[in-house]
Amino acid sequence: MTSVDRSAFITGITGQDGAYLAQLLLAKGYKVYGLSPRRSNSDINLARLEWLGIARDVELLDGDMTDLSSLIRALQTANPTEVYNLAAQSFVKTSWDQPLLTGQVTGLGAANLLEAVRLIKPDARFYQASTSEMYGLIQEPMQSETTPFYPRSPYAVAKLYAHWLTVNYRESFGLFACSGILFNHESPLRGLEFVTRKVTDGVARIKLGLAKELRLGNIDAKRDWGHARDYVEAMWLMLQQETADDFVIATGRTTTVRDMCKIAFEAAGLAIDEHLVIDPAFFRPAEVEVLLGNPSKAHQKLGWEATTSLETMIREMYEADLARLRQLNH
Ligand code: NAP
Ligand code: F7E
Numbered sequence: 104m105t106s107v108d109r110s111a112f113i114t115g116i117t118g119q120d121g122a123y124l125a126q127l128l129l130a131k132g133y134k135v136y137g138l139s140p141r142r143s144n145s146d147i148n149l150a151r152l153e154w155l156g157i158a159r160d161v162e163l164l165d166g167d168m169t170d171l172s173s174l175i176r177a178l179q180t181a182n183p184t185e186v187y188n189l190a191a192q193s194f195v196k197t198s199w200d201q202p203l204l205t206g207q208v209t210g211l212g213a214a215n216l217l218e219a220v221r222l223i224k225p226d227a228r229f230y231q232a233s234t235s236e237m238y239g240l241i242q243e244p245m246q247s248e249t250t251p252f253y254p255r256s257p258y259a260v261a262k263l264y265a266h267w268l269t270v271n272y273r274e275s276f277g278l279f280a281c282s283g284i285l286f287n288h289e290s291p292l293r294g295l296e297f298v299t300r301k302v303t304d305g306v307a308r309i310k311l312g313l314a315k316e317l318r319l320g321n322i323d324a325k326r327d328w329g330h331a332r333d334y335v336e337a338m339w340l341m342l343q344q345e346t347a348d349d350f351v352i353a354t355g356r357t358t359t360v361r362d363m364c365k366i367a368f369e370a371a372g373l374a375i376d377e378h379l380v381i382d383p384a385f386f387r388p389a390e391v392e393v394l395l396g397n398p399s400k401a402h403q404k405l406g407w408e409a410t411t412s413l414e415t416m417i418r419e420m421y422e423a424d425l426a427r428l429r430q431l432n433h
Contacts, residue, residue, distance in 0.1 A: 110134040112181040112227075114168060114216060115189030116161060119292045120232070122151035124187060124335040125161050131339075136181035138174070138190065139163035151292045168212030174219040178227075185342050187230045188216050191262075194296055195236060198258035199388050206261045213265030217272050217280070228279040228342040231269040234262050235286040235327070235353070235394045247397040248284065248351055255389045266349075273347050281341040286353035286396040289416060290331040291423035298360055299328065300424075303417060306367040307424035309378050311432065316378050320385025322361040325393040329354045330411035340405040353396020354409040366417040 111128050115121040116137025125135050142148045152158035164180055166173030168190045178186075191209040192198065198205040213231060220229055238246045239255035254260045266282050273280040293300035298319070308314035329352075337352045368375040401407045 108184070110136065110181060110183045111185045111187060112136045112138070112178065112183035113187045113189060114138040114212075115191065115232070116163070117148050117151060118189060118193070119151065119290060119294065119331050120288075120335055120338075121189045122155055122157075122292055123290070123331050124189070124338060125152065126155045126157055127335050127339060129157055129160050133185075135161045136177070136183060137161050137163050138166045138168075138177055140167040141165065154292065168208050168215060171215045171218060174215055175223055178219050178223040182224065183227055185228045185230070186216070186220055186224070187232075187338060188213055188265075189232045191232065192258070194294070195256050195258045196296075196385075196387055198256050198261070202257035205257050209258060210261035210264040214268055217268060217278070220278065221272065221276055225276070225278060228347070229269070229272075229281065230338050230342055231265055231280065231282045232338075233266040233269070233282040233284045233349070234259070235284060235351075235396060236391060237263050237266060237284065238394060239391050241393060245355075245395050245397045246351065248349055248400055255391050256387070270349070279342075279347045281347045282349040283338055283341055284349060284351045284396075285334055285337075286327040286329065286351070286394060288329045288331045288334040289420065291420050292331065293420070299363060299417065300420060302364050302367045303420035304424045304428075306371045306373065307421060307428050309373060310371045310425065311428055313428065313432065316380045317364075318380045318382040318385065319360065319364070320382065320387070321390055322364065322379075322381065323359055323392070324390060325357045325359050325395070326363075327353045327355070327357045327394050327396045328363065328413050328416070329409045330416045333409050333411055337401060337405060337407045340407055344404070348404070350401045350405065351396050351398055352401055352407070353398045354413075355396065355398055356413070357393060357395040358413055363413065363417060366414055367421050370418045370421045
């Protein structure tokens with residue numbers, strides 16, 4: 104198949120991963136379609152695609168993960184060779200406040216899309232955005248594809264449903280359906296509510312005299328953080344294999360929120376103790392205390408490994424926030 108024959112349909116194309124994945128696939132010569140749910144502020148919604156300079160290079164198709172008929176129509180129009188399901192209500196804390204919406208978009212939304220693929224384009228290769236949150240209350244110190252799951256939030260429960268449904272459609276209907284169990288990955292395009300971006304944006308504000316303090320919740324939590332640009336490459340690699348399979352994508356290093364913060368404060372030349380405030384409002388009803396992924400299978404079978412250190416990534420995010428805030432406040 105030549106590159107011009109290859110086309111991709113991405114749900115969640117306006118999100119962090121969707122934007123980087125669209126950029127990667129365009130560079131490989133794909134025709135890229137994206138699902139676009141109705142929003143009142145479509146200009147703001149395209150901000151990530153604009154930031155990467157590709158907003159005009161992708162074709163957006165109206166539709167919503169909760170509306171099966173819209174997914175069927177979008178697939179009929181796109182007729183893609185690859186389908187990437189990245190759409191979700193993806194903020195864990197919100198999932199306790201909106202558990203039903205999270206279930207409908209993040210869980211049943213994946214069922215809608217799998218059904219649409221099965222009906223309209225069963226030979227398309229399918230990628231499901233699964234998550235390390237499914238390990239939750241960890242059952243092994245280092246989590247791999249064989250580690251049992253123990254979800255700790257409505258988000259993780261919804262993702263577990265979508266994960267097993269992906270496996271089930273592969274086994275039941277022979278779909279080329281893969282699940283990438285991705286550990287946390289970040290970038291300057293990360294939503295402001297997630298902890299890394301909240302920290303780099305907050306530190307940049309303090310540096311510019313726009314804020315005095317940074318308020319966080321559980322800074323003892325540990326995460327295995329990588330860069331989104333590296334992780335979308337793994338999504339694509341999974342769909343290029345001879346057989347469909349599931350893969351853990353991680354760095355193999357875990358760091359506390361506190362130590363991640365220190366990197367950002369050091370980049371700004373600021374003293375963390377003078378600005379960091381612990382605020383119980385940011386604690387969660389149930390916490391995932393520690394995550395550490397084992398990416399050996401992805402390394403062996405996909406030839407994939409993370410290339411960006413946490414230090415490099417946090418500095419990149421801090422510099423991007425500093426530049427953005429300087430421009431906004433000029
Ligand atoms: P994100 O920035 O929150 O993007 C989520 C995307 O889903 C947005 O484009 C959003 O559209 C779209 N969406 C939300 N509700 C929708 C609906 N009802 N119908 C259609 N689209 C809808 O998430 P991300 O960080 O890029 O993550 C991508 C995927 O990977 C998500 O499924 C996430 O759960 C999963 N994941 C992420 C990580 C991570 O560390 N980033 C790790 C593991 C798995 P709007 O912009 O219009 O709201
Ligand atoms: O929290 C702690 C918080 O919101 C990380 C999503 O992409 O990755 C993400 O989920 C940790 C948690 O990401 C604050 O309690 C402390 O322990 O950045 P986060 P997450 O919950 O790990 C997974 C893999 C996904 O799949 C999700 O979609 O940081 N933390 N203080 C805080 N977190 C936030 N957001 N804000 C704080 O003030």
